[in-house]
Amino acid sequence: MSQPVIQLKDVAKVYRTGEVEVHAVRRVSLEIQSGEFVAIMGASGSGKSTLMNMLGCLDRPTGGSYVLDGTNVAALSRRQLATVRNHKLGFVFQSFNLLARTTALENVELPMFYTKPLQSSRVRRERATEALRRVGLADRLHHRPSQLSGGQQQRIAIARALVNQPQLVLADEPTGNLDTRTSIDIMGFFQELNDAGITIVMVTHELDIASYCKRIVVMRDGEVISDTVNNERRLAHHELAELSQAEQKAKLAP
Numbered sequence: 001m002s003q004p005v006i007q008l009k010d011v012a013k014v015y016r017t018g019e020v021e022v023h024a025v026r027r028v029s030l031e032i033q034s035g036e037f038v039a040i041m042g043a044s045g046s047g048k049s050t051l052m053n054m055l056g057c058l059d060r061p062t063g064g065s066y067v068l069d070g071t072n073v074a075a076l077s078r079r080q081l082a083t084v085r086n087h088k089l090g091f092v093f094q095s096f097n098l099l100a101r102t103t104a105l106e107n108v109e110l111p112m113f114y115t116k117p118l119q120s121s122r123v124r125r126e127r128a129t130e131a132l133r134r135v136g137l138a139d140r141l142h143h144r145p146s147q148l149s150g151g152q153q154q155r156i157a158i159a160r161a162l163v164n165q166p167q168l169v170l171a172d173e174p175t176g177n178l179d180t181r182t183s184i185d186i187m188g189f190f191q192e193l194n195d196a197g198i199t200i201v202m203v204t205h206e207l208d209i210a211s212y213c214k215r216i217v218v219m220r221d222g223e224v225i226s227d228t229v230n231n232e233r234r235l236a237h238h239e240l241a242e243l244s245q246a247e248q249k250a251k252l253a254p
Contacts, residue, residue: 005069005168005199006032006055012063013050013222024050026222027064034167037194038201039210042219049172051219052203056089056170057081069167086114090161094173096153098145105141108132108160115164131159135189151182158189162198169193171202175209181243187212188236212236 013025025047032038042048053059054066057073066073069088073081085091098107108128112119119127132138135155145153154174161169171190175183191212194200202213210216211234218226 002034003070004031004067005034005036006030006201007067008064010064011051011054011061011066013047013054013059014062023222025054025061028219028222028224029064030217030224030227032199032201034199035194035197036199036201037190037214039213039216040201040203040219041205041207041210041216043205045221046219047222048203048205048219050222052170052172052201055201056091057085082114083116086111087164088167090164090166090169092154092157092161092169092171092174094176096145096150096157096177098153098156100145103142103144104132104137104148104156104159105129107145107156108163111160111164127163128159131163132156134162135159149182150178151185154178154182154186155189158186158193162193167199169198169200171200173204174202175204175206181240183209184236184239184243188240191236208234 008028008030010027010029011025012023012027015022015024028051040048040051050059054061057068060074068084071084073084076084099110105125105128108131109124112124112127129138129141132141135158137152137155137159140148140152145156148156174190175186178186187209190200190202194214204210211230211232214230214233216226216228216230217224
C-alpha cells in the first residue's frame with residue numbers, strides 16, 4: 001500500500017483561556033489513504049471542526065504529529081503552510097464563500113493568483129473554464145452568485161477547490177444550506193469526483209449525508225469513538241433517478 005495522504009498520530013488540540021484549558025481534540029490517531037471518501041461525524045463540540053482545521057493546515061496541533069502527503073506540517077512556517085494549502089488542498093464550505101460581485105469564472109480563478117509562478121491570464125481562464133465545465137456549469141461562466149441557485153453556487157465552490165488540482169479535498173458541511181434534492185445532487189457529484197481518484201474528507205453532523213461516503217469516523221468529546229467502512233453506501237445517482245420517477249408519477253396521478 002502507498003503512503004497515506006493523511007497520517008495523524010496522537011494529535012491533540014488544547015485551547016487556553018486564562019487558567020482554563022479546553023481539550024478540543026484528544027490524542028487522535030488516524031490514517032487516510034489516497035482515493036478514500038471519509039466522513040467525520042459528531043455533534044456540536046465533538047472536535048470534528050477543530051480536527052478539520054488542523055487537517056486543512058488552518059490550525060496547528062498542540063501535541064502529536066501530522067504528516068500530509070509525506071510532509072511533517074508541524075515543521076513548516078506560515079508561508080510554507082499557505083503554499084501547502086494552495087497546492088495540495090481544496091476547500092469546500094457550507095456558506096460557499098463566493099465573492100458576490102464577481103462572475104463564476106472569476107471566483108474559480110482566484111486560487112490561481114496565489115500560485116507561484118503566476119500563470120498567465122489565458123491559462124487561468126482556460127483552467128477555470130475547464131473546472132466549471134467539469135461541475136456542469138459551462139453555460140454559467142459569466143453569471144454572478146446572486147443569479148444562481150444554491151446548488152449551482154456550491155458547484156462553483158467545488159470547481160474553485162479543484163482548479164489547482166489538489167491531492168485532497170476538504171468539505172465542511174457542504175450540504176448544510178441546501179434542500180434535500182440539491183444535497184443528494186451535490187453528494188452524487190462528490191461520489192463522481194471520488195470515483196475519478198480524488199481523496200475527499202467531509203465533516204458533517206448528518207448521518208444520511210455521511211452514508212454517501214465509503215468510510216465513517218465518529219467523534220465525541222474530542223476523541224474518535226468509531227471508525228468503520230461503510231458497506232451500505234448510498235448511491236446518489238440511483239436515489240435521484242428514483243426521486244424523479246416518484247415526482248413524475250405524482251404529476252400523472254389524477
